[in-house]
Amino acid sequence: MKEIEILVIGGGPAGLSAATxxxxxxxxxxxxxxxxxxxxxxxxxxxxxxxxxxxxxxDRGYQIGxxxxxxxxxxxxxxxxxxxxxxxxxxxxxVTAEGQGKHLKIKPKKIIVATGASEKMIAFPNNDLPGIYxxxxxxxxxxxxGIVPGKRVLMIGAGNIGLIVxxxxxxxxxxxxxxxxxxxxxxxxxVHASKIRRAGVPILTSHTIIEAYGQESVEGAKICxxxxxxxxxxxxxxxxxxxxxxxxxxxxxxxxxxxxxxCQMKYVPELSGHVPIRNESLETTRPGLYVAGDVSGVEEASxxxxxxxxxxxxxxxxxxxxxDEAPKLQREALAELSELRAGPAGQKTVKGIMKxxxxxxxxx
Amino acid sequence: MLNKTGVPTLEDIQTVSPSEERLKKGPVAxxxxxxxxxxxPCTEACKQGAIRPMExxxxxxxxxxDKCNGCGVCxxxxxxxxxxxxxxxxxxxxxxxxIPYEYYPVPQVGEKVVGLNRAGxxxxxxxxxxxxxxxxKNKTYTIWLIVPQSLAMEVRGLRLRSTEIQPKETIVCRCExxxxxxxxxxxxxxxxxxxxxxxAARAGMGPCQGRTCRMLIAQELAKFxxxxxxxxxxxxxxxxxxxxxxxxxxxxx
Ligand SMILES: Cc1cc2nc3c(=O)[nH]c(=O)nc-3n(C[C@H](O)[C@H](O)[C@H](O)COP(=O)(O)OP(=O)(O)OC[C@H]3O[C@@H](n4cnc5c(N)ncnc54)[C@H](O)[C@@H]3O)c2cc1C
Ligand code: SF4
Ligand code: SF4
Numbered sequence: 001m002k003e004i005e006i007l008v009i010g011g012g013p014a015g016l017s018a019a020t021x022x023x024x025x026x027x028x029x030x031x032x033x034x035x036x037x038x039x040x041x042x043x044x045x046x047x048x049x050x051x052x053x054x055x056x057x058x059d060r061g062y063q064i065g066x067x068x069x070x071x072x073x074x075x076x077x078x079x080x081x082x083x084x085x086x087x088x089x090x091x092x093x094x095v096t097a098e099g100q101g102k103h104l105k106i107k108p109k110k111i112i113v114a115t116g117a118s119e120k121m122i123a124f125p126n127n128d129l130p131g132i133y134x135x136x137x138x139x140x141x142x143x144x145x146g147i148v149p150g151k152r153v154l155m156i157g158a159g160n161i162g163l164i165v166x167x168x169x170x171x172x173x174x175x176x177x178x179x180x181x182x183x184x185x186x187x188x189x190x191v192h193a194s195k196i197r198r199a200g201v202p203i204l205t206s207h208t209i210i211e212a213y214g215q216e217s218v219e220g221a222k223i224c225x226x227x228x229x230x231x232x233x234x235x236x237x238x239x240x241x242x243x244x245x246x247x248x249x250x251x252x253x254x255x256x257x258x259x260x261x262x263c264q265m266k267y268v269p270e271l272s273g274h275v276p277i278r279n280e281s282l283e284t285t286r287p288g289l290y291v292a293g294d295v296s297g298v299e300e301a302s303x304x305x306x307x308x309x310x311x312x313x314x315x316x317x318x319x320x321x322x323x324d325e326a327p328k329l330q331r332e333a334l335a336e337l338s339e340l341r342a343g344p345a346g347q348k349t350v351k352g353i354m355k356x357x358x359x360x361x362x363x364x
Numbered sequence: 365m366l367n368k369t370g371v372p373t374l375e376d377i378q379t380v381s382p383s384e385e386r387l388k389k390g391p392v393a394x395x396x397x398x399x400x401x402x403x404x405p406c407t408e409a410c411k412q413g414a415i416r417p418m419e420x421x422x423x424x425x426x427x428x429x430d431k432c433n434g435c436g437v438c439x440x441x442x443x444x445x446x447x448x449x450x451x452x453x454x455x456x457x458x459x460x461x462x463i464p465y466e467y468y469p470v471p472q473v474g475e476k477v478v479g480l481n482r483a484g485x486x487x488x489x490x491x492x493x494x495x496x497x498x499x500x501k502n503k504t505y506t507i508w509l510i511v512p513q514s515l516a517m518e519v520r521g522l523r524l525r526s527t528e529i530q531p532k533e534t535i536v537c538r539c540e541x542x543x544x545x546x547x548x549x550x551x552x553x554x555x556x557x558x559x560x561x562x563x564a565a566r567a568g569m570g571p572c573q574g575r576t577c578r579m580l581i582a583q584e585l586a587k588f589x590x591x592x593x594x595x596x597x598x599x600x601x602x603x604x605x606x607x608x609x610x611x612x613x614x615x616x617x
Contacts, residue, residue: 047443048405048442048504049443050402050403050444051403051421052402052404052421053404053408057404057405058408058441170467184368186368189399189401189444190366190367190398190399191397191442191446192444193366193369193370194371194372194444194446194482195444195445195446197369197482197484198481198482198483198484198521200484200523203368203370205369302402339420339421342402342421342422343400343402344399345402346402346422
C-alpha cells in the first residue's frame with residue numbers, strides 16, 4: 001500500500017494546479033491520471049484562452065496544459081502516475097486504483113478530487129447511428145489523433161464547446177452545415193459566434209433536431225424551429241445532408257467518487273448537475289476530501305486552475321504546512337475567483353455556489 | 365441580433381466605429397467585442413496605452429482612438445479574434461483591412477481572395493497585400509486586404525477562391541469514369557489537346573460522346589496554358605452523335 005500525504009485524483013488543470021500548490025508549501029503529492037498524458041481537457045484545446053494573464057489568457061489551451069505539466073515535473077514533491085484510474089474511495093480512507101494493469105491501494109491523509117466532467121447526451125430517434133459523436137470525442141479524434149470525423153457536420157449546441165469545436169472542425173477542413181441551439185439565444189461567448197458566423201456558418205437559435213437517419217451510418221438529419229414554449233413549429237422542418245452529428249449539449253460533473261465517499265451531494269442546475277456540498281476551502285462534508293474544477297461545478301479552465309490551487313493550499317495547510325503564507329495565498333485565490341466570476345458570464349456559477357452553500361451573501 | 369445569430373448589429377458596430385476623420389488619419393483598431401466576458405489580453409497587449417486597463421476583468425475593452433497607432437499587436441493577441449485594423453489613409457479609393465486568420469492554407473501576397481462581411485456573405489474579390497505570421501507560439505496570421513473605401517467597415521473575413529476540389533474524387537468523364545486528377549496528370553505529362561487526351565484516356569468515347577467532359581477538359585487545358593477556353597483546339601467530330609444499336613443498322617437502309 002502506497003502512503004502519501006495528499007492524493008489528487010485527476011490530472012487536468014485543477015488537479016495539476018492543486019498538486020503544485022500543495023507541494024510548494026511542502027506537502028508530498030501523488031496525482032492519479034486516467035489518461036496516458038496529464039492535462040485533462042487542455043490537451044485538445046487548440047484555441048487561445050480567455051481570462052487574464054494570471055491564468056495564461058491569450059495562450060492556447062494545450063500550451064497552458066504543457067506549462068502546468070512542466071511545473072509538476074519540476075517539483076520533486078509531486079509524483080504523477082499516468083494510465084492510472086482511481087476506482088474507489090473506501091470508508092477507512094483507502095483509495096483503490098488500476099494502474100498500468102495492476103490493482104493498487106493508496107492510503108492518503110487528504111484527497112483532492114479533480115475528475116472533471118463528462119459529456120451529456122440527448123435523446124432523438126436513431127441517435128445510436130455511427131457518425132453521432134460527443135463534441136469531446138470529436139476533439140480527441142481531431143486534435144489528439146489527427147483524424148477528421150467526416151465531411152459535413154451538424155453541430156448541436158451553441159455554447160462555448162459547440163462554437164469552439166465547430167471552429168476547430170472548420171480549421172481541419174470540415175464543412176459545418178449549421179449550428180443549432182434549442183434556446184432562443186447563443187450560450188457561448190459572442191466573439192466565438194461572430195468568428196464562425198463571418199465564415200458563413202449559420203447559427204440557428206430556437207432550433208432542435210427531430211431525428212437522424214441513414215442506413216449504415218448518418219446520412220442526414222431533420223431539424224425544426226421551436227416556438228417560445230419550446231414546441232416544434234409545424235412546417236419549419238428542414239432536412240440537412242450531413243454525415244456527422246456532433247453533440248455539444250453540456251457537461252455533467254464526474255462525481256461518482258464523491259458519491260462513493262459519502263459526500264453530501266446536491267443537484268444544482270447552475271453547476272450542471274449533482275455536486276458535493278463544500279465550504280469555502282473546497283472541503284466536502286467528508287473531512288479531508290476536497291474538490292476542485294469541473295467536478296465541483298462545470299465552469300472554465302481559468303477557474304479550475306484557481307480552485308485547484310485553493311484546494312491544494314487548504315489541504316497542505318490542514319496538514320500543518322505553510323502556516324505563514326497559506327492564509328494569504330488562500331485569500332488571493334478567493335479574490336481571483338470572485339474576479340473571474342464577477343461578470344454576467346460568471347453570475348450563473350455564483351448563483352449555483354450560493355445555492356450549494358445555502359448562503360445568501362457573497363460566495364466563492 | 366448578435367446573441368441570436370452571431371452577427372453584430374449596426375448599432376453594435378456604431379459604438380466602435382471611429383469618425384471619418386480619425387479613419388482618414390491612418391490605421392486604427394476596431395474592437396468588435398460586445399459582451400462582458402472575463403477576458404483582458406487586449407489591454408495587456410497594447411504598449412501604447414490605447415486600450416485602457418479594465419477595472420473589472422469583465423468590462424468591455426475601451427479604445428483611446430488618439431493613442432492607437434494601428435500597430436496590430438492587440439489583433440494578434442485577442443483570443444476572440446474580435447479585433448481588426450482599418451487603414452483608410454491607404455489611397456483615395458481604397459483602404460486596408462487587417463483580419464486575423466487561423467485556417468490553412470494561408471493566402472499568399474498578391475493572391476485574390478473572397479472578402480466576407482460579418483454574416484459570411486461575399487462582398488467581392490480583393491487582393492492580399494501583406495501576410496504577417498503570428499510566430500511559433502501565437503500562430504494567428506494577420507492578412508492585409510486591399511478593399512474599396514466603402515467596404516472598409518464591412519469586410520471582416522476572407523475565404524480562398526475556388527473552393528478546393530479533390531481532383532481524385534472528382535469525375536470529369538462520367539461515361540468512362542475518368543477523374544479530374546487523371547486529366548490533370550495527362551496535361552502535365554504533355555498531352556496538349558482534347559483529342560490527345562481522348563486517345564490516351566478514352567475521355568469522350570462513351571455513350572454521351574463527350575458532352576459532359578469536353579468542355580471540362582478544355583477548361584483544364586486553358587487553365588494550364590493560361591489561354592482563353594475559346595482558343596483550345598476542339599476535337600474531331602465524327603458520326604454518330606449518339607450510340608446506335610447494331611439492330612438499328614441491320615434493319616435500316
Ligand atoms: C471544447 C472546450 C473548450 C474550452 N474552452 C475553454 C476556454 O477557452 N477557456 C477556459 O477557461 N476553459 C475552457 N474550457 C473548459 C476547461 O477545459 C475545463 O473547464 C477544465 O479543463 C476543467 O478542468 P478540470 O481539471 O476540472 O477537469 P478536466 O480538464 O476534465 O480534467 C480531469 C482529469 O481527470 C481525469 N480523471 C477523471 N476521472 C479519473 C479517475 N477516476 N482516475 C484518474 N483520473 C481521472 C481525466 O482523465 C482528466 O484528465 C473548454 C472546454 C472544452 C471541452
Ligand atoms: S493597434 Fe496597437 S496601438 Fe492600437 S490598440 Fe492595438 S495594440 Fe494598441
Ligand atoms: S482580448 Fe479580445 S475578446 Fe478579450 S476582451 Fe479584448 S477584445 Fe474582447
